[in-house]
Amino acid sequence: MRHDIGWLRGLALAGIAAAGLAGIVGSGGGDVDAPECSFFSNTCNPVVGPVPAIPAASIEPQRATVQAGASVAFTAQTVGIDQPAYQWRRSADGGNTYVDIPGATAASHTLGSAQLADDAAVFRLDVHGSGGASAFALSRLAVSSMPGIVFQDGEFQPAGWLVAAVADPVQNGPTHSEERVASGGNPNAYRRMVHALPAGISSLNVFHASQAASYDPAALGAIHAIDYAEDCSRLSTSTFTAVTSNLLLEQGGRRYFSTASRSCSSSAWSVAALSSLAAADFTLVDGPACTAGESCPDFSAGAAALRFGFGRRSVASASSAAGSIEHGIDNWQVTVWRR
Protein backbone atom coordinates (compact mmCIF):
# COMPACT_ATOMS: atom_id res chain seq x y z
CA MET A 1 0.00 0.00 0.00
CA ARG A 2 2.75 2.43 0.98
CA HIS A 3 4.68 1.68 -2.19
CA ASP A 4 1.52 2.08 -4.21
CA ILE A 5 0.84 5.59 -2.98
CA GLY A 6 4.48 6.67 -2.63
CA TRP A 7 4.56 8.23 -6.08
CA LEU A 8 1.27 9.98 -5.37
CA ARG A 9 2.76 11.55 -2.25
CA GLY A 10 5.81 12.60 -4.25
CA LEU A 11 3.65 14.12 -6.96
CA ALA A 12 1.51 15.95 -4.41
CA LEU A 13 4.57 17.30 -2.58
CA ALA A 14 6.13 18.47 -5.85
CA GLY A 15 2.92 20.28 -6.75
CA ILE A 16 2.68 21.83 -3.30
CA ALA A 17 6.33 22.95 -3.46
CA ALA A 18 5.81 24.51 -6.91
CA ALA A 19 2.62 26.26 -5.81
CA GLY A 20 4.25 27.47 -2.61
CA LEU A 21 7.26 28.95 -4.39
CA ALA A 22 5.04 30.49 -7.07
CA GLY A 23 2.96 31.97 -4.27
CA ILE A 24 5.96 33.64 -2.70
CA VAL A 25 7.31 35.10 -5.95
CA GLY A 26 3.82 35.96 -7.16
CA SER A 27 3.06 37.89 -3.99
CA GLY A 28 5.33 40.69 -5.17
CA GLY A 29 7.42 40.53 -2.03
CA GLY A 30 5.93 43.31 0.05
CA ASP A 31 3.43 46.09 0.17
CA VAL A 32 5.43 49.01 -1.16
CA ASP A 33 6.52 48.23 -4.69
CA ALA A 34 4.40 46.60 -7.35
CA PRO A 35 5.57 43.92 -9.76
CA GLU A 36 6.09 44.91 -13.38
CA CYS A 37 2.55 43.96 -14.37
CA SER A 38 -0.12 41.63 -13.07
CA PHE A 39 -0.70 38.42 -15.05
CA PHE A 40 -4.34 39.51 -15.11
CA SER A 41 -3.82 42.93 -16.58
CA ASN A 42 -1.78 44.52 -19.32
CA THR A 43 -1.34 47.68 -17.33
CA CYS A 44 0.93 48.23 -14.37
CA ASN A 45 -0.30 49.71 -11.12
CA PRO A 46 -0.85 53.40 -11.86
CA VAL A 47 -0.90 54.35 -8.16
CA VAL A 48 2.74 53.56 -7.50
CA GLY A 49 3.97 55.19 -10.72
CA PRO A 50 6.59 53.85 -13.10
CA VAL A 51 8.07 50.54 -12.04
CA PRO A 52 11.87 50.77 -11.74
CA ALA A 53 13.74 48.77 -14.33
CA ILE A 54 16.04 45.95 -13.36
CA PRO A 55 19.60 47.33 -13.34
CA ALA A 56 21.47 46.54 -16.51
CA ALA A 57 24.49 47.88 -18.35
CA SER A 58 25.86 47.47 -21.83
CA ILE A 59 28.83 48.79 -23.77
CA GLU A 60 28.75 50.08 -27.31
CA PRO A 61 30.52 48.52 -29.18
CA GLN A 62 30.40 45.07 -27.60
CA ARG A 63 33.16 43.99 -29.97
CA ALA A 64 35.57 46.10 -31.94
CA THR A 65 38.55 45.62 -34.24
CA VAL A 66 40.89 48.51 -35.04
CA GLN A 67 44.29 48.98 -36.60
CA ALA A 68 47.16 49.60 -34.20
CA GLY A 69 47.45 53.29 -33.51
CA ALA A 70 43.75 54.02 -34.05
CA SER A 71 41.52 55.19 -31.23
CA VAL A 72 38.47 53.33 -30.03
CA ALA A 73 35.72 54.72 -27.82
CA PHE A 74 33.55 52.61 -25.50
CA THR A 75 30.27 54.09 -24.34
CA ALA A 76 28.19 52.88 -21.42
CA GLN A 77 24.45 52.48 -21.51
CA THR A 78 22.59 51.77 -18.28
CA VAL A 79 19.02 51.30 -17.14
CA GLY A 80 17.58 51.10 -13.64
CA ILE A 81 20.63 52.65 -11.97
CA ASP A 82 20.26 56.04 -10.27
CA GLN A 83 23.28 58.32 -10.06
CA PRO A 84 25.58 55.73 -11.62
CA ALA A 85 29.26 55.63 -10.70
CA TYR A 86 31.43 54.04 -13.36
CA GLN A 87 34.70 52.16 -13.22
CA TRP A 88 36.29 50.80 -16.38
CA ARG A 89 38.57 47.83 -15.98
CA ARG A 90 40.78 45.87 -18.35
CA SER A 91 41.70 42.21 -18.61
CA ALA A 92 44.73 40.92 -20.48
CA ASP A 93 43.96 37.25 -19.81
CA GLY A 94 40.65 36.78 -21.56
CA GLY A 95 38.50 38.04 -18.72
CA ASN A 96 39.85 35.95 -15.84
CA THR A 97 41.26 38.91 -13.93
CA TYR A 98 40.67 42.63 -14.28
CA VAL A 99 42.66 45.71 -13.31
CA ASP A 100 41.07 49.12 -12.75
CA ILE A 101 41.99 51.63 -15.45
CA PRO A 102 43.20 54.70 -13.52
CA GLY A 103 40.88 57.68 -13.95
CA ALA A 104 38.43 55.78 -16.16
CA THR A 105 35.33 56.67 -14.18
CA ALA A 106 33.16 58.40 -16.81
CA ALA A 107 30.27 57.03 -18.87
CA SER A 108 32.62 56.56 -21.79
CA HIS A 109 36.18 55.43 -22.11
CA THR A 110 38.43 56.15 -25.06
CA LEU A 111 41.57 54.24 -25.84
CA GLY A 112 43.53 56.97 -27.62
CA SER A 113 45.95 54.76 -29.48
CA ALA A 114 45.30 51.03 -29.47
CA GLN A 115 48.46 48.95 -29.39
CA LEU A 116 49.08 45.36 -30.40
CA ALA A 117 49.34 44.64 -26.69
CA ASP A 118 45.65 45.56 -26.49
CA ASP A 119 44.72 42.75 -28.87
CA ALA A 120 42.24 40.35 -27.23
CA ALA A 121 41.84 42.70 -24.28
CA VAL A 122 38.50 42.54 -22.51
CA PHE A 123 37.12 45.78 -21.12
CA ARG A 124 34.70 45.58 -18.24
CA LEU A 125 32.44 48.32 -17.01
CA ASP A 126 31.24 48.18 -13.40
CA VAL A 127 28.35 50.48 -12.54
CA HIS A 128 27.08 51.15 -9.04
CA GLY A 129 24.02 53.25 -8.25
CA SER A 130 23.04 55.28 -5.22
CA GLY A 131 20.38 52.76 -4.14
CA GLY A 132 22.72 49.78 -4.10
CA ALA A 133 21.89 48.74 -7.67
CA SER A 134 24.82 47.52 -9.72
CA ALA A 135 25.55 45.98 -13.08
CA PHE A 136 28.44 45.21 -15.36
CA ALA A 137 29.11 44.80 -19.07
CA LEU A 138 31.95 43.52 -21.24
CA SER A 139 33.49 44.54 -24.55
CA ARG A 140 36.22 42.74 -26.47
CA LEU A 141 38.89 44.49 -28.52
CA ALA A 142 40.92 43.09 -31.40
CA VAL A 143 43.90 45.03 -32.77
CA SER A 144 45.47 44.40 -36.16
CA SER A 145 48.91 45.51 -37.23
CA MET A 146 47.63 46.16 -40.77
CA PRO A 147 44.76 48.16 -42.21
CA GLY A 148 41.58 46.28 -42.94
CA ILE A 149 40.87 45.07 -46.48
CA VAL A 150 37.47 46.38 -47.50
CA PHE A 151 35.11 44.75 -50.00
CA GLN A 152 32.00 46.74 -50.76
CA ASP A 153 29.21 47.14 -53.28
CA GLY A 154 26.48 49.74 -53.51
CA GLU A 155 25.72 49.30 -57.20
CA PHE A 156 24.91 45.59 -57.44
CA GLN A 157 25.54 45.01 -61.12
CA PRO A 158 24.07 41.53 -61.75
CA ALA A 159 27.29 40.27 -63.32
CA GLY A 160 29.12 40.95 -60.07
CA TRP A 161 27.12 38.44 -58.07
CA LEU A 162 26.76 34.68 -58.17
CA VAL A 163 23.50 33.27 -56.83
CA ALA A 164 22.74 29.79 -55.54
CA ALA A 165 19.91 28.53 -53.38
CA VAL A 166 18.84 25.62 -51.23
CA ALA A 167 15.06 25.20 -51.10
CA ASP A 168 13.03 22.82 -49.00
CA PRO A 169 10.92 21.17 -50.32
CA VAL A 170 12.72 20.90 -53.62
CA GLN A 171 9.59 20.02 -55.61
CA ASN A 172 6.99 22.80 -55.65
CA GLY A 173 9.03 24.54 -52.99
CA PRO A 174 10.11 28.14 -52.51
CA THR A 175 11.51 30.13 -55.41
CA HIS A 176 13.57 33.30 -55.62
CA SER A 177 14.46 36.09 -58.03
CA GLU A 178 16.95 38.97 -57.97
CA GLU A 179 17.44 42.16 -59.95
CA ARG A 180 19.25 45.48 -59.80
CA VAL A 181 17.04 48.53 -59.29
CA ALA A 182 18.56 51.87 -60.27
CA SER A 183 16.78 54.04 -57.71
CA GLY A 184 15.08 53.74 -54.35
CA GLY A 185 18.14 52.39 -52.53
CA ASN A 186 20.04 54.06 -49.72
CA PRO A 187 20.73 56.00 -51.87
CA ASN A 188 20.22 55.20 -55.56
CA ALA A 189 20.83 51.65 -56.82
CA TYR A 190 20.14 48.57 -54.76
CA ARG A 191 19.56 44.83 -55.18
CA ARG A 192 15.94 43.77 -55.04
CA MET A 193 15.10 40.17 -54.11
CA VAL A 194 11.84 38.21 -53.93
CA HIS A 195 11.28 34.99 -52.04
CA ALA A 196 8.06 33.20 -53.00
CA LEU A 197 6.95 30.55 -50.53
CA PRO A 198 4.24 27.90 -50.88
CA ALA A 199 1.65 27.27 -48.16
CA GLY A 200 2.86 25.24 -45.20
CA ILE A 201 6.32 24.34 -43.98
CA SER A 202 9.16 25.46 -46.25
CA SER A 203 12.56 27.10 -46.08
CA LEU A 204 14.79 28.93 -48.50
CA ASN A 205 18.47 29.84 -48.22
CA VAL A 206 19.71 32.09 -51.01
CA PHE A 207 23.47 32.60 -51.28
CA HIS A 208 24.65 35.80 -52.96
CA ALA A 209 28.43 35.64 -53.46
CA SER A 210 30.38 38.66 -54.64
CA GLN A 211 32.62 37.95 -57.63
CA ALA A 212 35.06 40.60 -56.45
CA ALA A 213 35.17 39.80 -52.74
CA SER A 214 37.77 37.07 -52.73
CA TYR A 215 40.46 36.73 -50.08
CA ASP A 216 43.39 34.33 -50.29
CA PRO A 217 45.01 33.78 -46.88
CA ALA A 218 48.02 32.15 -48.55
CA ALA A 219 48.81 35.42 -50.30
CA LEU A 220 47.40 37.98 -47.86
CA GLY A 221 47.84 36.33 -44.50
CA ALA A 222 45.70 34.82 -41.77
CA ILE A 223 42.41 36.48 -40.94
CA HIS A 224 42.16 37.98 -37.48
CA ALA A 225 38.55 39.20 -37.57
CA ILE A 226 35.82 40.23 -39.98
CA ASP A 227 33.42 43.18 -39.78
CA TYR A 228 30.19 43.15 -41.77
CA ALA A 229 27.59 45.77 -42.56
CA GLU A 230 24.66 46.08 -44.92
CA ASP A 231 21.53 48.17 -45.29
CA CYS A 232 18.40 46.11 -45.39
CA SER A 233 14.78 46.85 -46.25
CA ARG A 234 11.73 44.63 -46.33
CA LEU A 235 10.02 46.28 -49.26
CA SER A 236 6.74 44.41 -49.12
CA THR A 237 5.29 41.14 -47.96
CA SER A 238 2.19 39.09 -48.51
CA THR A 239 2.99 36.54 -45.79
CA PHE A 240 3.89 36.69 -42.12
CA THR A 241 7.15 34.89 -42.84
CA ALA A 242 10.29 36.80 -41.87
CA VAL A 243 13.48 37.09 -43.84
CA THR A 244 16.86 37.18 -42.12
CA SER A 245 20.19 38.38 -43.40
CA ASN A 246 23.62 36.85 -42.72
CA LEU A 247 27.18 37.35 -43.86
CA LEU A 248 28.00 34.57 -46.34
CA LEU A 249 31.41 32.96 -46.51
CA GLU A 250 32.39 30.35 -49.13
CA GLN A 251 35.49 28.22 -48.79
CA GLY A 252 36.50 24.85 -50.25
CA GLY A 253 33.06 23.94 -51.59
CA ARG A 254 31.33 24.81 -48.34
CA ARG A 255 29.06 27.71 -47.51
CA TYR A 256 28.89 29.28 -44.08
CA PHE A 257 26.51 31.82 -42.55
CA SER A 258 27.46 34.10 -39.70
CA THR A 259 25.84 32.53 -36.65
CA ALA A 260 24.40 35.92 -35.73
CA SER A 261 21.77 37.15 -38.15
CA ARG A 262 19.62 40.22 -38.52
CA SER A 263 15.92 40.19 -39.23
CA CYS A 264 15.03 42.31 -42.20
CA SER A 265 11.70 43.52 -40.88
CA SER A 266 11.57 47.26 -41.46
CA SER A 267 10.26 48.88 -44.60
CA ALA A 268 12.78 51.70 -44.08
CA TRP A 269 16.44 51.08 -44.86
CA SER A 270 18.23 50.06 -41.69
CA VAL A 271 21.83 49.13 -40.96
CA ALA A 272 22.64 45.59 -39.95
CA ALA A 273 26.19 45.24 -38.62
CA LEU A 274 28.30 42.47 -37.13
CA SER A 275 31.72 43.18 -35.64
CA SER A 276 34.90 41.23 -34.97
CA LEU A 277 33.68 37.89 -36.29
CA ALA A 278 36.07 34.99 -35.81
CA ALA A 279 35.95 31.56 -37.45
CA ALA A 280 33.92 30.29 -34.51
CA ASP A 281 31.20 32.80 -35.35
CA PHE A 282 30.23 30.95 -38.56
CA THR A 283 27.98 27.93 -39.09
CA LEU A 284 28.16 25.47 -41.99
CA VAL A 285 24.92 25.71 -43.98
CA ASP A 286 25.78 23.99 -47.25
CA GLY A 287 28.40 21.52 -48.43
CA PRO A 288 30.17 18.46 -47.03
CA ALA A 289 30.29 18.01 -43.27
CA CYS A 290 33.48 19.01 -41.49
CA THR A 291 35.69 16.19 -40.26
CA ALA A 292 37.13 15.96 -36.76
CA GLY A 293 40.04 18.32 -36.30
CA GLU A 294 39.22 20.29 -39.45
CA SER A 295 38.90 24.06 -39.19
CA CYS A 296 35.55 25.09 -40.62
CA PRO A 297 35.99 27.75 -41.84
CA ASP A 298 39.75 28.09 -41.85
CA PHE A 299 41.13 31.59 -41.27
CA SER A 300 44.78 30.53 -40.93
CA ALA A 301 47.59 31.51 -43.28
CA GLY A 302 47.73 28.96 -46.09
CA ALA A 303 44.04 28.16 -45.92
CA ALA A 304 41.96 27.91 -49.08
CA ALA A 305 40.70 31.13 -50.63
CA LEU A 306 37.50 32.60 -49.29
CA ARG A 307 34.70 34.43 -51.04
CA PHE A 308 32.31 36.75 -49.23
CA GLY A 309 28.73 37.65 -49.89
CA PHE A 310 25.45 37.68 -48.05
CA GLY A 311 22.68 35.21 -47.41
CA ARG A 312 18.96 35.67 -47.14
CA ARG A 313 16.91 33.04 -45.35
CA SER A 314 13.13 32.59 -45.18
CA VAL A 315 11.36 29.96 -43.11
CA ALA A 316 7.61 29.32 -43.21
CA SER A 317 5.66 27.37 -40.61
CA ALA A 318 2.81 24.89 -41.05
CA SER A 319 0.22 27.64 -40.67
CA SER A 320 1.81 29.94 -43.26
CA ALA A 321 -0.23 30.82 -46.30
CA ALA A 322 1.40 30.99 -49.72
CA GLY A 323 2.94 34.38 -50.37
CA SER A 324 6.07 36.31 -51.16
CA ILE A 325 8.51 38.66 -49.47
CA GLU A 326 10.19 41.42 -51.39
CA HIS A 327 13.37 42.77 -49.78
CA GLY A 328 16.41 44.79 -50.69
CA ILE A 329 20.07 45.23 -49.84
CA ASP A 330 22.37 48.21 -50.24
CA ASN A 331 25.80 49.34 -49.03
CA TRP A 332 27.11 45.81 -48.57
CA GLN A 333 30.56 45.89 -46.92
CA VAL A 334 33.01 43.35 -45.54
CA THR A 335 36.22 44.36 -43.77
CA VAL A 336 38.88 41.70 -43.31
CA TRP A 337 41.36 42.34 -40.51
CA ARG A 338 44.65 40.48 -40.73
CA ARG A 339 46.94 39.38 -37.96
Next chain:
Amino acid sequence: MHRSMAVAGVAHGSAMLGAAGCLALGVGVLVYLSDRGASHALLIPAVAALAGGNVFGALGQWLPSFVHPFAFGLFSAAALPPRLPPRYGACVVWCVVNIAFELGQHPSVRAPLAEALQSAAWTPLARPLAAYFLRGTFDVGDIAAAVLGGSAAAVLLRLMHGAGLETPHAT
Protein backbone atom coordinates in the same frame (compact mmCIF):
# COMPACT_ATOMS: atom_id res chain seq x y z
CA MET B 1 -11.75 -3.82 8.93
CA HIS B 2 -9.16 -2.08 11.13
CA ARG B 3 -7.06 -1.29 8.08
CA SER B 4 -9.90 0.40 6.22
CA MET B 5 -10.80 2.43 9.31
CA ALA B 6 -7.19 3.56 9.67
CA VAL B 7 -6.98 4.65 6.04
CA ALA B 8 -10.27 6.50 6.38
CA GLY B 9 -8.89 8.24 9.48
CA VAL B 10 -5.79 9.33 7.66
CA ALA B 11 -7.81 10.61 4.71
CA HIS B 12 -10.08 12.50 7.08
CA GLY B 13 -7.11 14.04 8.86
CA SER B 14 -5.45 15.04 5.59
CA ALA B 15 -8.70 16.61 4.43
CA MET B 16 -8.87 18.61 7.66
CA LEU B 17 -5.29 19.80 7.19
CA GLY B 18 -6.01 20.73 3.58
CA ALA B 19 -9.14 22.60 4.59
CA ALA B 20 -7.31 24.48 7.33
CA GLY B 21 -4.55 25.39 4.85
CA CYS B 22 -7.07 26.57 2.27
CA LEU B 23 -8.86 28.66 4.87
CA ALA B 24 -5.60 30.30 5.91
CA LEU B 25 -4.59 30.86 2.31
CA GLY B 26 -7.98 32.44 1.65
CA VAL B 27 -7.32 34.91 4.44
CA GLY B 28 -3.95 35.72 2.90
CA VAL B 29 -5.51 36.31 -0.53
CA LEU B 30 -8.14 38.53 1.11
CA VAL B 31 -5.35 40.72 2.50
CA TYR B 32 -4.15 41.34 -1.05
CA LEU B 33 -7.67 41.86 -2.39
CA SER B 34 -8.74 44.29 0.29
CA ASP B 35 -5.81 45.94 2.06
CA ARG B 36 -3.25 45.86 -0.76
CA GLY B 37 -5.46 46.31 -3.81
CA ALA B 38 -4.07 43.11 -5.41
CA SER B 39 -2.14 45.16 -7.94
CA HIS B 40 0.89 44.47 -5.75
CA ALA B 41 0.69 40.74 -6.46
CA LEU B 42 1.57 39.01 -9.68
CA LEU B 43 -0.81 36.08 -9.30
CA ILE B 44 -3.89 37.66 -7.76
CA PRO B 45 -6.46 39.46 -9.93
CA ALA B 46 -7.58 42.88 -8.72
CA VAL B 47 -11.22 43.02 -7.61
CA ALA B 48 -12.35 46.62 -7.54
CA ALA B 49 -15.27 45.90 -5.18
CA LEU B 50 -12.88 44.62 -2.49
CA ALA B 51 -10.02 47.04 -2.98
CA GLY B 52 -9.30 49.63 -0.32
CA GLY B 53 -11.22 47.80 2.40
CA ASN B 54 -8.40 47.90 4.97
CA VAL B 55 -10.05 44.93 6.69
CA PHE B 56 -7.00 43.72 8.56
CA GLY B 57 -5.45 47.01 9.64
CA ALA B 58 -1.84 46.84 10.82
CA LEU B 59 -2.07 43.06 10.98
CA GLY B 60 -2.41 42.96 7.21
CA GLN B 61 1.20 44.04 6.90
CA TRP B 62 2.54 40.73 8.16
CA LEU B 63 -0.44 38.37 7.82
CA PRO B 64 0.59 36.98 4.38
CA SER B 65 4.03 36.15 5.75
CA PHE B 66 2.36 34.24 8.60
CA VAL B 67 -0.21 32.54 6.42
CA HIS B 68 2.15 31.22 3.74
CA PRO B 69 4.33 28.87 5.83
CA PHE B 70 1.28 27.96 7.91
CA ALA B 71 -0.84 26.94 4.92
CA PHE B 72 1.88 25.24 2.91
CA GLY B 73 3.21 23.55 6.03
CA LEU B 74 -0.25 21.99 6.47
CA PHE B 75 -0.57 21.14 2.77
CA SER B 76 2.78 19.39 2.81
CA ALA B 77 1.94 17.61 6.06
CA ALA B 78 -1.29 16.35 4.51
CA ALA B 79 0.72 14.78 1.69
CA LEU B 80 3.25 13.19 4.05
CA PRO B 81 2.83 9.98 6.07
CA PRO B 82 0.83 10.62 9.30
CA ARG B 83 3.86 10.78 11.60
CA LEU B 84 4.89 13.91 13.41
CA PRO B 85 8.65 14.10 12.63
CA PRO B 86 8.35 14.43 8.83
CA ARG B 87 5.39 16.76 9.24
CA TYR B 88 7.32 18.99 11.63
CA GLY B 89 10.06 18.90 9.04
CA ALA B 90 7.67 20.25 6.41
CA CYS B 91 6.80 23.17 8.70
CA VAL B 92 10.49 23.91 9.25
CA VAL B 93 11.24 23.74 5.51
CA TRP B 94 8.50 26.22 4.60
CA CYS B 95 9.58 28.48 7.44
CA VAL B 96 13.18 28.44 6.17
CA VAL B 97 12.08 28.99 2.55
CA ASN B 98 10.04 32.04 3.52
CA ILE B 99 12.89 33.46 5.60
CA ALA B 100 15.37 32.88 2.75
CA PHE B 101 13.16 34.74 0.29
CA GLU B 102 12.72 37.58 2.77
CA LEU B 103 16.48 37.80 3.36
CA GLY B 104 16.96 37.98 -0.40
CA GLN B 105 15.16 41.31 -0.31
CA HIS B 106 17.66 42.82 2.10
CA PRO B 107 19.21 45.97 0.56
CA SER B 108 22.72 44.61 0.96
CA VAL B 109 22.10 41.46 -1.09
CA ARG B 110 19.16 42.09 -3.40
CA ALA B 111 21.07 43.94 -6.13
CA PRO B 112 23.88 41.37 -6.57
CA LEU B 113 21.32 38.58 -6.21
CA ALA B 114 19.15 40.05 -8.95
CA GLU B 115 22.24 40.62 -11.11
CA ALA B 116 23.32 37.01 -10.68
CA LEU B 117 19.82 35.83 -11.55
CA GLN B 118 19.74 38.04 -14.63
CA SER B 119 22.98 36.56 -15.89
CA ALA B 120 21.80 33.00 -15.23
CA ALA B 121 20.87 30.85 -18.19
CA TRP B 122 17.32 30.08 -17.00
CA THR B 123 16.11 33.55 -17.82
CA PRO B 124 12.33 32.89 -17.92
CA LEU B 125 12.37 32.03 -14.22
CA ALA B 126 15.16 34.42 -13.32
CA ARG B 127 13.38 37.60 -14.34
CA PRO B 128 10.33 37.40 -12.03
CA LEU B 129 12.58 36.11 -9.26
CA ALA B 130 14.99 39.01 -9.75
CA ALA B 131 12.04 41.42 -9.74
CA TYR B 132 10.79 39.85 -6.49
CA PHE B 133 14.09 40.43 -4.70
CA LEU B 134 14.66 43.84 -6.21
CA ARG B 135 11.22 45.35 -5.75
CA GLY B 136 10.07 43.60 -2.60
CA THR B 137 10.39 45.13 0.86
CA PHE B 138 12.66 43.58 3.46
CA ASP B 139 10.93 43.51 6.82
CA VAL B 140 12.11 41.80 10.01
CA GLY B 141 8.43 41.56 10.94
CA ASP B 142 7.89 39.27 7.96
CA ILE B 143 10.63 36.94 9.24
CA ALA B 144 9.01 36.84 12.65
CA ALA B 145 5.63 36.21 11.04
CA ALA B 146 7.08 33.33 8.98
CA VAL B 147 8.52 31.75 12.14
CA LEU B 148 5.16 32.13 13.87
CA GLY B 149 3.33 30.69 10.85
CA GLY B 150 5.53 27.60 10.70
CA SER B 151 5.30 27.17 14.46
CA ALA B 152 1.51 27.53 14.42
CA ALA B 153 1.26 24.82 11.78
CA ALA B 154 3.44 22.53 13.90
CA VAL B 155 1.31 23.22 16.99
CA LEU B 156 -1.87 22.47 15.05
CA LEU B 157 -0.39 19.19 13.83
CA ARG B 158 0.58 18.28 17.39
CA LEU B 159 -2.88 19.07 18.69
CA MET B 160 -4.59 17.04 15.95
CA HIS B 161 -2.24 14.15 16.54
CA GLY B 162 -2.81 14.30 20.29
CA ALA B 163 -6.56 14.47 19.89
CA GLY B 164 -6.47 11.34 17.77
CA LEU B 165 -8.06 13.09 14.82
CA GLU B 166 -5.71 11.21 12.61
CA THR B 167 -5.17 7.47 12.93
CA PRO B 168 -1.82 6.15 11.74
CA HIS B 169 -1.59 3.58 8.99
CA ALA B 170 -2.28 -0.01 9.99
CA THR B 171 0.82 -2.09 9.47
